[in-house]
Amino acid sequence: MSAPEVIPASDKPCETFVLNVGPQHPATHGVLRLKLTMDGEYIMRAEPVCGYIHRMHEKMGENRTWAQFLPNTGRIDYLAAMAYNHAYVAAVERAAKIAVPPRAEYIRVITTELNRISSHLVWFGAFLLDLGGFTPLLYAFDDREQILDMLEAVTGSRLTYCYYRFGGVCNDVDADFIRGCRDFVARLRPRLKMYRTLVTDNIILRKRLEGIGFISQEMCRKYGATGPVIRGSGVAYDVRKIEPYSVYREFDFDIPTFPEGDCMARYLVRMEEMAQSLRIIEQAVDKLPDGPVLSSGVPRVLKPPAGDYCFAVEAARGRFLVRIVSDNKEIPYRVRLRTPCFSNLSLFEEATAGMMLPDALAVLGSLDLVIPDIDR
Amino acid sequence: MKKYLKEIGGGFYSLMLGMRVTLAQFFKPTVTVHYPHESLKMTPRFRGHIELVRDPKTGQAMCFACKVCEKACPSDCIIVEGVKKEGEKRKSVTEFKLDFTKCSLCGSCVEACKSNAIQFSKAYNMVSMNKEDFIMNLFQKLESERSADGQATATPPPEQPKSEVP
Numbered sequence: 001m002s003a004p005e006v007i008p009a010s011d012k013p014c015e016t017f018v019l020n021v022g023p024q025h026p027a028t029h030g031v032l033r034l035k036l037t038m039d040g041e042y043i044m045r046a047e048p049v050c051g052y053i054h055r056m057h058e059k060m061g062e063n064r065t066w067a068q069f070l071p072n073t074g075r076i077d078y079l080a081a082m083a084y085n086h087a088y089v090a091a092v093e094r095a096a097k098i099a100v101p102p103r104a105e106y107i108r109v110i111t112t113e114l115n116r117i118s119s120h121l122v123w124f125g126a127f128l129l130d131l132g133g134f135t136p137l138l139y140a141f142d143d144r145e146q147i148l149d150m151l152e153a154v155t156g157s158r159l160t161y162c163y164y165r166f167g168g169v170c171n172d173v174d175a176d177f178i179r180g181c182r183d184f185v186a187r188l189r190p191r192l193k194m195y196r197t198l199v200t201d202n203i204i205l206r207k208r209l210e211g212i213g214f215i216s217q218e219m220c221r222k223y224g225a226t227g228p229v230i231r232g233s234g235v236a237y238d239v240r241k242i243e244p245y246s247v248y249r250e251f252d253f254d255i256p257t258f259p260e261g262d263c264m265a266r267y268l269v270r271m272e273e274m275a276q277s278l279r280i281i282e283q284a285v286d287k288l289p290d291g292p293v294l295s296s297g298v299p300r301v302l303k304p305p306a307g308d309y310c311f312a313v314e315a316a317r318g319r320f321l322v323r324i325v326s327d328n329k330e331i332p333y334r335v336r337l338r339t340p341c342f343s344n345l346s347l348f349e350e351a352t353a354g355m356m357l358p359d360a361l362a363v364l365g366s367l368d369l370v371i372p373d374i375d376r
Numbered sequence: 377m378k379k380y381l382k383e384i385g386g387g388f389y390s391l392m393l394g395m396r397v398t399l400a401q402f403f404k405p406t407v408t409v410h411y412p413h414e415s416l417k418m419t420p421r422f423r424g425h426i427e428l429v430r431d432p433k434t435g436q437a438m439c440f441a442c443k444v445c446e447k448a449c450p451s452d453c454i455i456v457e458g459v460k461k462e463g464e465k466r467k468s469v470t471e472f473k474l475d476f477t478k479c480s481l482c483g484s485c486v487e488a489c490k491s492n493a494i495q496f497s498k499a500y501n502m503v504s505m506n507k508e509d510f511i512m513n514l515f516q517k518l519e520s521e522r523s524a525d526g527q528a529t530a531t532p533p534p535e536q537p538k539s540e541v542p
């Protein structure tokens with residue numbers, strides 16, 4: 001890794017200018033604004049300005065019933081809505097001591113992993129689009145479409161699923177879905193190989209990403225970056241392994257890490273994660289037990305006992321944690337959402353100091369930000 | 377120098393491999409649907425806007441205005457009113473309004489209704505330039521459907537957003 005070229009302070013021309021990227025800019029994938037203090041082509045200071053899509057999700061949690069807040073969670077990170085739903089329902093289940101039938105847990109794992117793949121496919125397409133390659137997006141969306149069709153047939157929706165319920169899931173999966181999962185695993189494996197030939201091994205991409213945007217382990221720890229960002233710096237931190245929830249303990253899968261810490265490492269982590277998710281889906285489909293999918297012991301008016309409860313999941317972009325405080329009422333006292341993108345964005349300023357502008361946009365893409373997730 | 381040449385060779389090879397994938401794709405069938413001419417069929421569980429269900433026996437709305445759905449809705453977009461008619465055990469619905477502009481298509485209302493009086497429609501490409509078109513009077517719609525069924529000369533249903541049900 002060659003350190004980005006930094007002009008020594010004494011030679012700096014005293015003229016700098018401020019460049020605004022966003023809030024409406026294709027590279028920010030949403031309404032994120034970057035205030036870049038530039039010295040020519042070099043960035044002296046990059047200041048992310050967020051809050052343009054702040055929707056007060058946490059406050060909304062305080063004025064609706066426990067069940068009514070569930071649709072909100074799917075709209076925080078709309079690309080990986082399943083994991084967010086999962087964290088919230090699991091937190092409430094923990095509070096109200098609701099047991100989830102095993103079949104429902106398996107279905108949750110299968111759908112969350114499918115959703116993770118679809119989210120990574122969007123990132124794959126969009127990231128390469130940022131770098132100037134249009135074709136991969138079309139391939140990625142072709143594969144993603146298969147997932148969305150499958151999830152739509154089960155949940156009734158393509159993006160904001162709202163499929164999980166306190167004590168299970170609302171609809172059982174059918175034989176078509178199981179067959180669809182098997183077919184999809186068989187389909188995506190060769191496609192991942194093809195992506196490798198088409199994109200990953202491409203010399204232009206490698207030259208563009210290798211050694212760019214180094215993020216050290218210390219920096220990740222300092223800012224609380226999680227998910228593929230910290231794994232791209234060589235730390236095998238994954239909530240599914242570190243504090244296993246649901247039935248993740250029963251599956252055999254690896255946590256891909258790459259120690260380089262550059263954009264290419266983060267790219268490779270996500271590509272490898274898709275293959276690992278396929279492994280989980282395959283095992284879960286094989287092991288899927290019979291039985292009910294919704295626990296019968298869920299009271300109609302839910303009033304969890306007073307207390308403070310947390311639940312963390314590994315969402316597509318990192319650790320997502322829901323903390324709920326209940327005072328034994330129908331309405332939560334407090335819902336706190338710890339979203340991964342906010343922490344992942346925080347290190348942007350430090351990581352891009354002294355970098356060329358196009359490289360900074362590559363770093364931004366490699367962080368895989370979803371803007372509503374930052375602002376929530 | 378040797379490394380440099382090797383890099384050029386390797387790079388060129390990687391590009392060629394990529395081009396081969398592109399070329400192979402060229403001869404595969406298209407994966408897209410040509411939307412205005414063809415459209416996809418919605419799955420049975422698809423969540424469109426809600427609509428009232430008619431009792432197959434009487435043709436009346438099944439809904440008896442218990443307002444459970446109104447309470448379950450997180451976005452406050454349902455308004456139900458009902459009256460108790462003479463000689464009937466239950467209330468019957470007189471007004472059922474859905475503000476589709478606020479609906480988050482979460483499905484809580486359909487799940488909450490224990491008498492299965494509402495269902496999701498399969499209309500998914502609703503377009504209008506007017507916000508008012510999405511404030512739907514579902515009861516009125518059901519009534520006009522009912523009278524259309526009853527008479528041979530159908531009365532036109534009230535203005536609804538243009539929707540094509542595939």
Ligand code: SF4
Pocket residue numbers: 438439440441442443444445446456488489490491492493494
């Ligand atoms: S639709 Fe169902 S829940 Fe809503 S008022 Fe009618 S009967 Fe009650």
Ligand code: SF4
Pocket residue numbers: 426448449450451452453454474478479480481482483484485486
């Ligand atoms: S789908 Fe959800 S938001 Fe829409 S009317 Fe029903 S309960 Fe309300």
